[in-house]
Amino acid sequence: MSILSGHARVAGIAGWPVTYSRSPRLHGFWLQRHGIDGAYIPLPIRPGDLPIAARGLLAAGFAGANVTIPHKLAAFEICDTVDDTARRAGAVNTLVFRDGKIAGSNTDGYGFVANLQAHDVDPVAGPALLLGAGGSARAVAAALLDAGAVVTISNRTRARAENLARDLPGLRVVEWNTRNAALRDHALVVNTTPLGMVGHEPLELDLSAAPASLVVADNVYVPLETSLLAAADARGLRSIGGLGMLLHQAVPGFQSWFGVKPVVDEELRRFVAADLLA
Ligand SMILES: NC(=O)c1ccc[n+]([C@@H]2O[C@H](COP(=O)([O-])OP(=O)(O)OC[C@H]3O[C@@H](n4cnc5c(N)ncnc54)[C@H](OP(=O)(O)O)[C@@H]3O)[C@@H](O)[C@H]2O)c1
Numbered sequence: 001m002s003i004l005s006g007h008a009r010v011a012g013i014a015g016w017p018v019t020y021s022r023s024p025r026l027h028g029f030w031l032q033r034h035g036i037d038g039a040y041i042p043l044p045i046r047p048g049d050l051p052i053a054a055r056g057l058l059a060a061g062f063a064g065a066n067v068t069i070p071h072k073l074a075a076f077e078i079c080d081t082v083d084d085t086a087r088r089a090g091a092v093n094t095l096v097f098r099d100g101k102i103a104g105s106n107t108d109g110y111g112f113v114a115n116l117q118a119h120d121v122d123p124v125a126g127p128a129l130l131l132g133a134g135g136s137a138r139a140v141a142a143a144l145l146d147a148g149a150v151v152t153i154s155n156r157t158r159a160r161a162e163n164l165a166r167d168l169p170g171l172r173v174v175e176w177n178t179r180n181a182a183l184r185d186h187a188l189v190v191n192t193t194p195l196g197m198v199g200h201e202p203l204e205l206d207l208s209a210a211p212a213s214l215v216v217a218d219n220v221y222v223p224l225e226t227s228l229l230a231a232a233d234a235r236g237l238r239s240i241g242g243l244g245m246l247l248h249q250a251v252p253g254f255q256s257w258f259g260v261k262p263v264v265d266e267e268l269r270r271f272v273a274a275d276l277l278a
Contacts (some may be wrong), residue, residue: 109143111249126187
């Protein structure tokens with residue numbers, strides 16, 4: 001880490017537990033690359049303590065913070081202002097402290113779409129099928145709809161998908177047990193569930209009848225290559241892992257706090273991936 005001056009700008013990630021977070025490594029890489037007088041640190045904040053902690057960080061002169069589990073909903077409530085990305089996602093993952101006020105946004109949807117584009121996949125080239133209806137599905141669905149895509153959602157608990165469709169007009173819902181057949185009508189399928197993540201069951205998705213042009217995206221990034229991505233590769237389909245989304249979602253926050261728009265490139269990807277493989 002570089003030596004800080006009294007002018008250093010400081011941000012961090014609020015979570016509990018926060019020890020697993022790769023964000024300090026990711027932002028630390030960019031700080032070093034750009035020679036910025038600043039720091040990005042883990043902020044272990046217990047459930048329920050975010051309101052008092054965030055006001056404390058604001059009073060202590062922090063530039064802002066990322067917010068992760070379990071604080072993303074609480075973060076929404078403590079903001080003085082929230083933008084459309086946060087409102088549509090129903091949660092906040094990025095706080096910017098300015099002029100004594102807390103502004104909240106949600107960059108997960110931006111990160112997802114930017115990662116598709118980095119892989120030369122046009123998010124509106126054809127209909128997208130999202131599997132899952134949790135927090136990340138909401139952010140991804142909102143970003144795809146805002147980009148002009150046709151979006152379908154399939155979730156184990158149908159009522160939850162319908163709630164999402166009520167909040168995000170235009171979203172279509174199909175039954176969880178018809179997801180294999182639904183692949184035929186879609187250009188992109190996205191796993192937004194934790195299925196396939198270390199410690200979870202694999203996602204059951206039969207790609208055998210999928211169109212050869214289907215793009216398969218998995219938001220899970222531990223492991224880097226999930227069984228879904230391996231199945232897509234084996235079937236000759238294009239596959240996109242979740243690490244790129246994680247890297248891209250960090251760009252707007254870094255730019256707000258440290259004044260430089262950082263680039264997601266192969267060197268960064270390898271640096272963060274090395275920690276996931278360790
Ligand atoms: N790459 C990135 O930058 C990024 C960003 C955010 C999240 N993620 C990853 O995305 C995943 C989901 O995160 P989240 O915050 O959206 O989670 P969440 O809010 O807890 O939502 C989980 C969703 O998965 C479904 N689900 C869980 N277990 C299931 C099972 N056994 N069978 C079928 N469906 C199941 C749930 O369905 P029910 O409604 O039926 O319970 C729900 O729709 C995590 O692995 C997270 O690490 C990655």
